[in-house]
Structure formats: C-alpha cells, structure tokens
Amino acid sequence: MQQESAEKIAIDTLAWLAADPDLFGVFLGATGASVADVRAQAGNPQFLAGVLDFVMMDDAWVIRCCDAQDMRYETLAQARAALPGGDLPNWT
Template sequence: MPRPTAYPDAETLALRALGFLASEPERLEPFLATTGLGPDTLRAAAGEPGFLAAVLEHLCSNESLLLEFAGNLSLNPEIVVRARESLAGTPTGYDP
C-alpha cells in the first residue's frame, strides 16, 4: 500500500489523472460516455475546474482505476479523494 504523500495541487493531480485516462482507450471511452464529451472537446474542457473535479470523480467511482492511478504515482488513494473534494468545493481539510 502506498504511503500518504502530499501532492502539490488538486488541479495538477486532476490533469495527471486525465492523462492517465487518455493513455488507454478502454479507460477514456467510459469517461467520455459519462461526460458527453468527444476527443475534440476534451482539451478545451480540461481548463475548467468543474471538469477537473469530474475527472477525479470518475476515478474515485471506480476502485480499480483509482488504485491503479494512485499506485502509478505512489500516492495513497485518499490523496486523490481529497483532491476531488477540493476541486468540487467540498471542505475536507485538503492542504496542497
């Protein structure tokens, strides 16, 4: 189990998560289906804080994806959950 690690900021983590999803079509396609976006509109949406929260929400809603992503970065999955809550405006005490 990865040990808890501080992450510089929630937006950076969400952008890394987006890259993680985009790196494999079988990860990206369910996300696009959920959001209603297409590959051509993905880049423009990436600048929106609500979109970045949705990226992390998608990861957090799928435990295997969450664990794989967190494991790739050697992060405790709770860091990802707190970053999602931070971007969504939910108070969690997340301190980047």
C-alpha cells in the same frame, strides 16, 4: 490541499485516463464529452472535478491510477475536496 495542487493532481489523472484507450472511452461515453471537449476543458476546475469523480467511481480505477502515479489512494479524494463542489457532504 490547495486548489492549485488539486488541479495538478486532476490534470495528471486526466493524462493517466487518456493513456488508457478502453477506460478513456468509458469516460467519454459516461460524460458525453468528445476528445475536443476534453482538450478544451482540461484547465477548467469543474471539469477536473468531474474527472476525479469519474475515477473515484471504481476502487479498482483508484488503485490503478494511484499506483501508476505513485500516490496514496486517499490523494484523489483529498484533491476532489479542494475543487469546486468538493465541500458537499459525503453520505456514505
């Protein structure tokens, strides 16, 4: 997957996340980001990588996100691998 495609998936995932007030609140709390920070960083590939990292922390979130966007479950991990830091080894 090319980085441009990965960024599009991550932006769509951020939009999905922001549409869920409860989960978005968890994201803000976990990252320490404010809504203004999210708006300012929404185009930053490193921030977008963090969005995907957050969603991929919970299988239920991955399923909900991918079902809502009509994409395969492995797409988030593929997109994450194409963003900065995605080439790190997976030890699990």
